Amino acid sequence: MEITKNTSTPARRTEWSLSLLGGLKHHGAFEARERTVHVAAVGGAKLDHTDAKLPAGPTHLVKAALVGGAELAYPEGASAEVDAPSVFGGVDLTVPADTTVEVRGFSLLGLRSRGTTGRPGGPVVKVRSYSLIGGVKVHQEQ
Secondary structure (H helix, E strand, O other), X not given: OOOOOOOOOOOOOEXXXXXXXXXXEEOOOOEOOOEEEEEEEXXXXXXXXXXXXOOOOOEEEEEEEEEOOXXXXXXXXXXXXXXXXEEEOOEEEEEOOOOEEEEEEEEEEOOEOOOXXXXXXXXXXXXXXXXXXXXXXXXXXX
């Protein structure tokens, strides 16, 4: 009798990362999930999507930490939504020049970058950041 594996099972849509101490780091060629959730007492998230295989729709990052921020990079044409509540830490974001970035939320202490306007109808990265200390910094590649 031959047993075969069912290979038509879809990949997980959500990646969960839970830790007391330690962050989440992805770079290089990896398969990004539709949603990534990182919860930590101390530790941020560093995700470089420039060489990743992205899902068809936008990617979603939810990062919650007492201490730790998020450092993110997106390739041309990517759309994303980022939720980043934090007590100490902010969001550092790098996007291509034609990407629109919408920043919402609040930061009690810390600088907040205004959103940037890209090409009409182009990719959009939405950032919602809530922090006690820390803000949102957006870098656009030229």
